Amino acid sequence: MILPMYILGQSVLRSKSNDIDMDYPNLQELIKDMYETMQKADGVGLAGPQVGLPINMFVIDLDVLSEDYPEYKGFLHAFINPKILESSEETESIEEGCLSLPGIHENVRRPTQVHVTYLDENGTAHDEWLNGFLARVFQHEYDHLEGKLFVDRLSTLRKQMIRKKLIAMTKGKYECSYKVKK
Numbered sequence: 016m017i018l019p020m021y022i023l024g025q026s027v028l029r030s031k032s033n034d035i036d037m038d039y040p041n042l043q044e045l046i047k048d049m050y051e052t053m054q055k056a057d058g059v060g061l062a063g064p065q066v067g068l069p070i071n072m073f074v075i076d077l078d079v080l081s082e083d084y085p086e087y088k089g090f091l092h093a094f095i096n097p098k099i100l101e102s103s104e105e106t107e108s109i110e111e112g113c114l115s116l117p118g119i120h121e122n123v124r125r126p127t128q129v130h131v132t133y134l135d136e137n138g139t140a141h142d143e144w145l146n147g148f149l150a151r152v153f154q155h156e157y158d159h160l161e162g163k164l165f166v167d168r169l170s171t172l173r174k175q176m177i178r179k180k181l182i183a184m185t186k187g188k189y190e191c192s193y194k195v196k197k
């Protein structure tokens with residue numbers, strides 16, 4: 016089932032999410048719905064708050080990158096109760112977009128590697144260092160659980176340049192091809 020996307024201006028995107036148990040109601044169905052919603056919208060990641068749920072959970076699909084990065088072939092996973100324990104000093108600036116901010120694409124600087132823990136879709140605990148595109152998407156999605164959006168991380172100047180677009184968005188003035196929460 017495709018879930019409606021919450022867009023900038025809706026308060027759930029600015030709230031701090033909470034950890035869940037593996038017996039969270041209909042968790043497997045929710046994961047499946049989030050996969051479907053993300054893929055339908057051509058996203059590589061989708062976090063709970065973006066479908067109106069303030070829960071510490073996100074899904075990531077990197078299969079679309081597998082032509083250039085064979086290691087991501089079939090990569091489709093849920094990350095439950097994720098934590099970032101430490102980050103590399105090395106950072107890089109990469110262009111990001113977000114399904115909750117249609118039409119906005121900006122370069123964001125983030126650490127290149129992060130040491131994380133999480134439960135996967137089967138409830139198995141992981142403790143690992145991530146790098147490459149996975150580290151990038153994980154950090155973007157983790158921000159959602161903290162009530163943060165990538166535009167918060169832009170310079171004052173870049174924020175000023177997109178200010179009008181963001182204000183218009185909160186008033187429902189934007190275009191996107193997927194189902195949104197009204």
Ligand code: NI
Pocket residue numbers: 112113114115155156159
């Ligand atoms: Ni996002």
